[in-house]
Amino acid sequence: MTKLTDDICFGWLAEEGNPTFWHWCSALEGVPEDRKVYGGCWVAAGTSAHTLVSREPLHLEPSLLWRCCGTHGFVRDGAWIPA
Ligand SMILES: [Zn+2]
Numbered sequence: 604m605t606k607l608t609d610d611i612c613f614g615w616l617a618e619e620g621n622p623t624f625w626h627w628c629s630a631l632e633g634v635p636e637d638r639k640v641y642g643g644c645w646v647a648a649g650t651s652a653h654t655l656v657s658r659e660p661l662h663l664e665p666s667l668l669w670r671c672c673g674t675h676g677f678v679r680d681g682a683w684i685p686a
Pocket residue numbers: 626627628629630646669670671672673674
């Protein structure tokens with residue numbers, strides 16, 4: 604697992620060519636613990652619809668947008684760039 608920010612990290616699952624992202628979802632804050640799929644507010648999302656421009660450093664296009672909480676940004680040169 605590689606950490607991009609305090610709230611966003613990614614990892615490589617064996618069966619996926621593109622990385623899977625986890626973000627700390629502010630939309631889940633306040634949701635009872637037993638209603639959550641993962642511990643805390645972490646939400647997983649694949650990037651199979653994205654183009655993997657570079658694996659190392661990580662570069663994906665276009666930008667990533669998680670509609671659950673509106674987190675939106677680019678991953679370029681292995682860094683998260685808020686959009
Ligand atoms: Zn979210």
